Amino acid sequence: MKKIVVAIDGPAGAGKSTIAKLVAEKLGYAYIDTGAMYRSVAWKFLQTGKAFDEDFISGLSQTMVIEFRPEAKVNRVFVDGVEVTDAIRSTEVTAIVSKVAAIGAVREAMVDQQRRMGESGGVLMDGRDIGTVVFPNAQLKIFLTASVEERAMRRYKELVAKGEQVDLEQLQKDIASRDKQDSERAISPLRQAEDALLLDTSDMDINQVTEKIMQLVQERAQ
Ligand code: DC
Secondary structure, three states: OOOOEEEEOOOOOHHHHHHHHHHHHOOOOEEHHHHHHHHHHOOOOHHHOOOOOHHHHHHHHHHHHEEEOOOOEEEEEEEEEEEEHHHHHHHHHHHHHHHHOOOOOHHHHHHHHHHHEEEOOEEEEEEEEOOHHHHHOOOEEEEOOOOOOHHHHHHHHHHHHOOOOOHHHHHHHHHHHHHHHHHHHOOOOOOOOOEEEEOOOOOOOHHHHHHHHHHHHHHHHH
8 A cells, every 4th residue: 555645634622633633643654743743842942042034033043943743552652852742732832833834934944854754755744734735646635634622622631631720711812813823924825735635533533533544545545
């Protein structure tokens, strides 16, 4: 069977990374979490303590080395050799990452790396612009979504399970605001590619979504 490129796009909290990671493991594909790459740039910038400056952040994004080292349970992420797997999920990084991801030169640097990572196929890549910009010729494109309420509820359960105190209404507002920023930015906004298959997971569990995508990959890889 051929090893294809699978592009999975969709809004924050739709379950893209959970699903992509599971499918990649089952198929022996590489999994590239492109959101983690933008988060890594935001993290690197916050480390410097400087005020927000597009040129400075663009410069950082062009020289930093981002690596993924997948393990059984986690997809570990390293920036210039330093592990940032948890640090890139912090509220500070989450609060600023949409602004960092809206900088054109940062996107160019990340897209270059993403194309190199996926050029030989056998890869599941998730993000916002994978099917539209990074791999417009991907053999399979999926647009994974779910209602704002359902996405907020999933995040709420995740955080509560970690022992964090969270406000569901605030989570809904944050998710809606990130959707707006990601969909309305000038460069490579979040949008469903014309040839992407829409998968609304509001009423599906992880197993059902994983099964569905596995089936689609197997069909396209014939
Ligand atoms: O999927 P995530 O929440 O980890 O993404 C973090 C941010 O990066 C989010 O604001 C959207 C942005 N992003 C992007 O602009 N393009 C991608 N391919 C992936 C993520």
